[in-house]
Amino acid sequence: MTVPSLLGVVAASVMGIFCFRLSSSKDELQESRDALLSNNAELEERVKELEAEVERTKQKAENAYRDERAKTTAQMAKAASEIKGFQDRATKLQNDNEHLKSKHSKEVQYLRDELGTANHKQVELRKLVDMQASELSTAREFTFMVDNVAAADITRIVQELNAANFQAAMQFLSILPLEADDGSDVDHQFIDQLRDRATHAVGRRLIEIAAQSKETDESFLILAFQSVLAYICHSAITSWMYGSHNEAGLLNATYERIRDSEQQAVAGRWRALTNKQITSLAGRRTNDAIRRDIIWGLVGILIAVGWEVNPQSARAAVVAELDDAVEEIMGVISRISKAIREDFISEDLQVVCAAGGATYDPSTMEVEEGGMPKKGPKDKYVPKVLATSELGLASRTRNGGMQMILKSKVHLH
Template structure:
């Protein structure tokens, strides 16, 4: 309600009150009227105060409404701004969604392309693995073929001759040292009395010694006097070491005679039919992969031979002490000879393929041929003889170089690089007679 309506209501109230007052004056008098008027003024005052309070409240309400209108306007502006931003964000979102859709399609295309590439990569991987397998197979084939290709020799003929000369020198020096290291019984043409057990043991010694040095040199060991001149004992040592060195250098298999014969036969056939480069490589490969006997085992053959030779020569030392004495005093020199023989074996068997180096060893009882061998003692063997004197033993090994004639079956060119040295009984007899 407006302020004019409020004022009208108050005037009406006053008018009514006046009319009523007139009635009251006529009834109760002027005093009552004064009190009533006073009450009316009090009532009007209160009404005015209430009206003022209402007006203030109305003003407050109007101020509050104005503030709220202003706040509402601000909120509307903010709402409009937010609506604008929302529209912008929606447009951006639409753009992002469109881009996302495009990227999704592109990603799908890339996934398909990646799947195709992975399949192609797997196929290439299989082809690569097959290529590696083929390459490995071809590499192995080439390695196998390379083994038979012509290769330069590791050693020359002069190198091999030097190795053999060194071995022969070690054999000679060791034989002299061992022969001078022991004392021998004076025989005076008499056999030593032995028990049956000793006689049986000595019979085995004679058999073993005869197999190594030959029966005639064994006879000299048993009958000759060695206490003043051990030359025959030294020659026997040389013969034994030369025999074992020849065995080490030339053997294919030390332990199995059947394998030894089989390999020798196979190599002989290959040498006959194939060219030198092929047969040489086959020999080198085969020798490389054949198991070898330990050095200590090979050294025992030399020690046993020394013991048997000394026993056959009637050494004064007890048989039970000989083995230990030789092993303790001459093991190092025997080891040098064994290593020298093994080095020579490796040189001519594995490190040279352009030719074959053959060890020249003359077996006992072979006829002496001055064109093929040298006499250690340079005896007058041909004086008054109708036939060549048989060889007593080999004291130093010789060497020949053999090359297959290209394109020919079973034809070789042979060159003697070092002639073997042998001992003749006549030479030993002359030497001892001269002494």
């Protein structure tokens, strides 16, 4: 066989093999193509499902975001409203505070000054109390001290004070009527204060009766003058420091403790030494306060019963016409205070004054002539004190009781 023939045979064999393999590859490719198309269809279906799931998830997220945003917006709006309310209230409180600070700054300063003064007085009083308490340790030698004045002498001085009060009341009545108030330069608040003080001192019922009868029956007006003078005298005599309630309360409480724990002579000695010291320190100030209250007390009665008077003009009239009478009253007050607190050691004597409206007690009170209401024997009523016209005198006992030496004279209603 020739070479060309051999080559032809080889070529034919190769072509046969190629054609066989090509046919086999086409079948495999077709199968692969079909499988691939099937996979693509499945993948496309899966992609669609995933896209739908993503869309649903996205929609849920958007809805949740919108809901959360709306909720947050509402909460922020509510919080903003509350903050605005807080700011408004804070602004109002700040404005009110500034207004109050501006309004009361002077009052606060005044109170601070008064507090400083009161604290200083408390310190001085405590020093005085400590000094007297120290002296008590050596006070046994005074156990048998003799009184420098008798109780009967003090009784006569109290009766002298009652007479001086009556004379002052009659003298004040004699200068009435005073110049009427023309309404100019009048402090109406001060007038109200004078009226209230006078009413408190003598009682509203007496003021009403005196106001109704001042043009026809002067006896009730005189009684009102006597009653206010008795009230002021009683306060001046019974107070350790007239017009200084805190200090007087401290001294009174201290004396009560000493009186309950020591013999009467020792307690009386402490009382005498303390009163002497107080008189030397505050005597002038106390006298000025008593004089002022007597004058304004009489003027206050006039105003309370309805007299149209200028307070300052009325005060000037009292000073001009009753100065000697007022000085006499103050002198007797001073003598009684000294006698009761310093000179009479063996007992505790006390000037007594029945308050208006109190129930009548015949064991401590005496109805003054003309002081009994006009009621028949069949009338049933509880006698009440209308006013005290004259002060009484009593001896205090340790158990809080009183033994009358001189009954106070009263009018009933």
